[in-house]
Amino acid sequence: MKRVSLLEFKHYRYFKVSGFLMAAAIAAYILDRPEPEPFGGTVLGYILGIASALIVVFLLLYGIRKRLTPRIPVLNKNVEHESASQRTTSTRAAPHQNEGRYGGFTLQGWLSSHVYLGGSLIVLATLHTGFQFGVNVHTLSYFLMFLVICSGFYGTYVYLYLPRLVTENMGEDTLESILLKIKDFDRFAEKRALQFSDEIIELVALSRQKTRIGGNFFQQLSGRQKNCPTTLAVQKLQGLGKGYSDDKLKSFHDLYGIMAHKETAVARARKDVKYKARLDFWLYFHAPLSIAFLVALVAHIAAIFFYW
Ligand code: HEM
Numbered sequence: 001m002k003r004v005s006l007l008e009f010k011h012y013r014y015f016k017v018s019g020f021l022m023a024a025a026i027a028a029y030i031l032d033r034p035e036p037e038p039f040g041g042t043v044l045g046y047i048l049g050i051a052s053a054l055i056v057v058f059l060l061l062y063g064i065r066k067r068l069t070p071r072i073p074v075l076n077k078n079v080e081h082e083s084a085s086q087r088t089t090s091t092r093a094a095p096h097q098n099e100g101r102y103g104g105f106t107l108q109g110w111l112s113s114h115v116y117l118g119g120s121l122i123v124l125a126t127l128h129t130g131f132q133f134g135v136n137v138h139t140l141s142y143f144l145m146f147l148v149i150c151s152g153f154y155g156t157y158v159y160l161y162l163p164r165l166v167t168e169n170m171g172e173d174t175l176e177s178i179l180l181k182i183k184d185f186d187r188f189a190e191k192r193a194l195q196f197s198d199e200i201i202e203l204v205a206l207s208r209q210k211t212r213i214g215g216n217f218f219q220q221l222s223g224r225q226k227n228c229p230t231t232l233a234v235q236k237l238q239g240l241g242k243g244y245s246d247d248k249l250k251s252f253h254d255l256y257g258i259m260a261h262k263e264t265a266v267a268r269a270r271k272d273v274k275y276k277a278r279l280d281f282w283l284y285f286h287a288p289l290s291i292a293f294l295v296a297l298v299a300h301i302a303a304i305f306f307y308w
C-alpha cells in the first residue's frame with residue numbers, strides 16, 4: 001500500500017484548512033476600509049494578529065507532542081567502526097514515518113497541520129502588519145518568524161526526499177552490515193598484503209587504521225574524509241602491480257579488488273551517515289529560532305500594550 005505523505009494527510013485536510021484561512025484573510029483585507037490605512041492596530045489587524053499568535057502557540061505545542069508520542073524504532077543505532085574509532089551519527093526515522101499516537105492523532109497528522117498552518121502565517125501575519133515595517137521589535141519578530149518558516153520548508157523537503165535517497169544508497173544493507181563488510185575487507189586485505197612489499201603492507205594498514213566514517217557533526221555532513229587513506233591506497237596500488245610474475249600478479253589483483261570494494265563500501269557508509277546528519281541538521285536552526293521568535297513575539301505584544 002502506498003504510504004501517504006505528510007503533505008497529503010487525510011486528503012489534504014490541513015492544506016484545505018490553511019487555504020481557507022488564507023483566502024478568508026485576503027478577502028477580509030481587500031474588503032476592509034480602515035482609516036487612515038491598514039495596520040496591526042485596526043480591528044482586522046488585531047483579529048489577524050491574535051489568530052497568528054494562536055497558530056504560533058499551536059505550532060510550538062508540536063515540540064511537546066512530539067516528545068510525548070511513542071517512537072518507532074530508530075532506523076540505525078549508534079555504531080562504532082573499529083578502524084574509524086569515531087562514532088557515527090545517531091539516526092532516527094523521519095517523524096512523518098512515525099505512526100505513534102497521542103491524543104487520538106498520529107504524529108504525522110500533527111506534523112501535517114504544523115506544516116500547513118505554519119505556512120499560512122506568511123499570509124496571516126503579513127496582512128496583520130498592513131505591510132508596515134520598521135526597525136523595531138515588531139519587525140524583528142516578523143523577521144524571525146520568516147526565518148523559522150523558511151527553515152521549516154527546508155526541513156519538510158529533507159524529510160520527504162532524503163528517506164528515498166537513503167534507501168537508494170543502502171538497498172538491502174544497513175549501516176551495521178556495511179561496517180561489518182568493511183571489517184571483512186580489512187581482514188582479507190591485510191592477509192593478502194603480507195606477501196607484498198612493505199609499502200603495500202603499510203598502505204593497507206593505514207587504510208584499516210585511519211579511514212574515518214562519521215566523526216564530528218561537520219565531518220558527518222560533508223560525507224568525505226580529506227586524503228582518505230582507502231582512496232589513497234587504491235590509487236597507489238594501481239601503480240604498484242607492475243613486474244609481478246603470474247601467480248603473484250593474480251594475488252595482487254585480488255588485493256586490489258578487495259581494496260576497491262572497500263572503497264565503494266566506505267563511500268556508501270559515509271553517504272548514509274551524511275543523509276542522516278542532514279535529517280537532523282536543519283532542526284538545530286528551526287527549534288532554537290522558534291524560541292527566539294516566541295521571545296520577540298512576547299516583546300512585540302508587551303510593547304503594544306505598554307504604549308497603549
Ligand atoms: C505572529 C504573530 C505576530 C507578528 C509576526 C506580528 C508582527 C507585527 C509587525 C511586523 C507589525 C508592524 C510594526 C510596524 O508598524 O513597524 C505589527 C504591528 C502591530 N501588531 Fe503585531 N504581530 C503579531 C501578533 C500580534 C498580536 C497577537 C497582537 C495583539 C494582541 C499584535 C498587535 C499589533 C499592533 C497593535 C500593531 C500596530 C502597532 C503600531 O503600528 O503602532 N500583533 N505586528
Ligand code: HEM
Nearest residue numbers: 059060062063095115118119148149152153155156287290
Ligand atoms: C512560526 C512558525 C513555526 C514555529 C514556531 C515552529 C516550531 C516548531 C517546533 C517547536 C518544532 C519541534 C522541534 C523539536 O521538538 O525538535 C517544530 C518542528 C518541525 N517544524 Fe516547525 N515551526 C514553525 C513553522 C514551520 C513550517 C512553516 C514548517 C514547514 C513548512 C515547519 C516544519 C517543521 C517540521 C518538518 C518539524 C519536524 C521536526 C521533527 O519532528 O523532527 N515548521 N517546529
